[in-house]
Amino acid sequence: MAGVLYVISGPSGVGKTSIIDGVMKKVKNVVFSVSCTTRPKRPNEVDGRDYFFVDERTFKCMMEQDEFLEWAVVHGYYYGTPRKFVEEQLKNNVNVILDIDVQGAMTVMKKVKDAVFIFIAPPSFEELKRRLMRRGTERQEDMMKRLEDAKKELEQIPKFQYLIVNVDLQESIDQLTSIIVAEQLKVERVIERLGSHKIFSDGGDSQ
């Protein structure tokens, strides 16, 4: 597969969506993979842009048809990445960004060998709590659950390749942009993209 798959993960409320939104405006050759979920739509969300909002029956049917690259139950709701979209983009040399939970990222680690795994961490646990409270979409007991999950998720950081500590949104956007650009400059990817004849040829002087 010639496109690069970027898997962005981290605890709920850490700011993944805002960072990715900022990156999508700066980086050109990347598409965002829209996940399916059974979670209710939040007021500012748009179906088909933020998520494909489906009911549980539809989701389970898609699971049975093996339509997901990965799926997970997070805080009581199903989330899944449509496999076909991702595979087609990568095959067509388009780079793809996934915004998925830590469990889902672990699944993709096993399935896609040359994907790039980036963890977004909060500056501190206190700050994560503040952000979740500010979001105000959570009931108290949901929030406690998310914070408890976050502790376990942070333990998975060493399995990722890159770590962005989201202190300042603009800085995090610049950092994720740099990772995306740099990974496309890995020698084997450039050679695959350009073809080795393009790089090693001497313009016909002596061959």
Next chain:
Amino acid sequence: MAGVLYVISGPSGVGKTSIIDGVMKKVKNVVFSVSCTTRPKRPNEVDGRDYFFVDERTFKCMMEQDEFLEWAVVHGYYYGTPRKFVEEQLKNNVNVILDIDVQGAMTVMKKVKDAVFIFIAPPSFEELKRRLMRRGTERQEDMMKRLEDAKKELEQIPKFQYLIVNVDLQESIDQLTSIIVAEQLKVERVIERLGSHKIFSDGGDSQ
């Protein structure tokens, strides 16, 4: 060693110096390692900024004292990287850029395991020839020698981690900047820099 060593290499005339000059203005936590050489100073060069210009006797004496991280003879002149400066910077968490020839980069590959190796290639062989001619500091026979060496150097590309094809100076500056930023976001480096307690701690809520 906590600083990152970035080794920038590629054929003579490919534009390494201009790219690095541009990067040094954009990136803050990086210093440039000034090499020693026995090659004559070019009109625009400054001793101690571009190179330490020394005579062959001094150079050989430094070699005997094991003062070089790497040294090589390139186009009939000696070039070497002062070891002490590089080691001290890295120890003090300062990132270091080396601008060295391909032979020298190979030596550093063997000595510094976690250095980052970046190859700068010309868009084509013809373009490299044009750039060397434009530089106008070469005698015809020196230039032919440099072009022949370049062919062999390009064969070493697969040993490097990153490849920048220098088509447009500004784009190459942005690309090298991205690589430098991204490498500092590698999980193990962030954890080493911040300390794992900082990332995994929950702010004292429950420990």
